[in-house]
Amino acid sequence: MKTITSKIRSFNRFYTSHLDILSQHYLDSDYSLTEVRILYEISESENITAQKITEILNLDKGYVSRILKHFLKENIIVKVASQEDKRAINIELSNSGKELLNSLNLKVEKQIENQIEKLNFFEKENLLNSMLTVKDLLSQSKPVRxxxxxxxxxxxxxxxxxxxxxxxxxxxxxxxxxxxxxxxxxxxxxxxxxxxxxxxxxxxxxxxxxxxxxxxxxxxxxxxxxxxxxxxxxxxxxxxxxxxxxxxxxxxxxxxxxxxxxxxxxxxxxxxxxxxxxxxxxxxxxxxxxxxxxxxxxxxxxxxxx
Structure with missing residues (x-):
């Protein structure tokens, strides 16, 4: 009988393979999954620094720094002085970065729609609830009122x-x-x-x-x-x-x-x-x-x- 650890590892292998996130280029773009994830975090926050990105994604500071330098060179992001703390530098998406992320979001939404189109209503609800349960349990977050x-x-x-x-x-x-x-x-x-x-x-x-x-x-x-x-x-x-x-x-x-x-x-x-x-x-x-x-x-x- 499989242990809980081996079952989780089996699920992880299935999940990463099923979503096609192991390839070097995410959704046939020029960027890796990690790079796209960083773009997403930048888009979701009004005030975010390089340090904050490393904390949110639990990534090496030097690794994040190299990615951000690449983004700057590609004109995907811009650096903006913080209005609250003049010593801090916030990172924002440029217009090109916003267009890039928007196109990737449309692709991933289409990918997900294709994956679940054959599921009936009950199966979709079951899938969603199962994913939310996994998220809540592994993040050890408790529901709030x-x-x-x-x-x-x-x-x-x-x-x-x-x-x-x-x-x-x-x-x-x-x-x-x-x-x-x-x-x-x-x-x-x-x-x-x-x-x-x-x-x-x-x-x-x-x-x-x-x-x-x-x-x-x-x-x-x-x-x-x-x-x-x-x-x-x-x-x-x-x-x-x-x-x-x-x-x-x-x-x-x-x-x-x-x-x-x-x-x-x-x-x-x-x-x-x-x-x-x-x-x-x-x-x-x-x-x-x-x-x-x-x-x-x-x-x-x-x-x-x-």
Whole structure:
């Protein structure tokens, strides 16, 4: 069996070969991939120095210096005195440099279009999300709040994916058996069969068009509603997503004039329980049960709104 290191190396070999970036001349131009990458960094920054380029691309200072001298000779770049620091020299693209980079950008966009033209919508989304995942993991960058989008309309595939998330997360974190997933399926069937756009709602948090969190309100009687399926991908905890989802759900209940909101959970969900209590929910019932391969207390929490 291949180790993770050998698998990554295999991917790297495929990727560099597939994109044809090993040749000395990038996209049949007179420039290497590194040289074009430097031009791109110059175009993306209003104030950039040779030192900054070496830091961004992690390149040898002397190597970068030689490339920039070549660019100057070719009239691709110009040096401009910094307005903020007279001792610093910024680098900018000349008109010829802008035309060169623009032509290369058009070529690479066409190359990518040709590579993905046979992929269907799902395959393109899968490819994009996989690339973003690789980027995030290897750069060790964490999503920020502004990267998260929210919606409450139900799209095809949403419910199925949320059911999958329940099975996967609870199976790994709480060690629940597959019977728990069956239970979730039944509860969603009941929700969809009796769904009322006026009194029911599900909120979804997304990152790069992928569901990472959810919560729902299902009406139970004229003055009572149930909070359900409060879930968050562990990789996205700590960003305030759960707090926003819970707040939106409670505010919805207030707008709809529900007098009581209740939820059913287990004593194993420590993080969720803390959030429920902070939102004003109080424990009203607790019964020990053996279910889904575990022994725990099934608990009911209520929030009085009127």
């Amino acid at each position: 502004s990267d998260i989008s929210y919606r409450h309309e139900i799209k095809p595939g949403d419910i199925g994916y949320i059911i999958y998330l329940h099975g996967f997360i609870y199976g790994n974190e709480s060690n629940f058996s597959s019977d728990f997933e069956k239970y979730v399926i039944k509860t969603f069937y009941n929700f969809l069969e009796n769904y009322s756009p006026e009194n029911d709602r599900i909120w979804i948090a997304e990152y790069n068009n992928k569901i990472v969190g959810c919560i729902a309100i299902q009406h139970q009687a004229e003055t009572e509603a149930q909070l359900r399926w409060f879930l968050l991908d562990p990789s996205f905890r700590g960003l305030g997503i759960g707090k926003k989802l819970l707040t939106d759900a409670v505010d919805f209940c207030k707008d709809k004039k529900f007098k009581n909101v209740f939820l059913l959970t287990t004593s194993l969900q420590d993080k969720a329980l803390q959030m429920y209590k902070m939102a004003g929910f109080e424990l009203t019932e607790s019964t020990e049960v053996k279910e889904w391969g575990k022994t725990f207390n099934e608990e009911r929490y209520d929030l009085k709104l009127g």
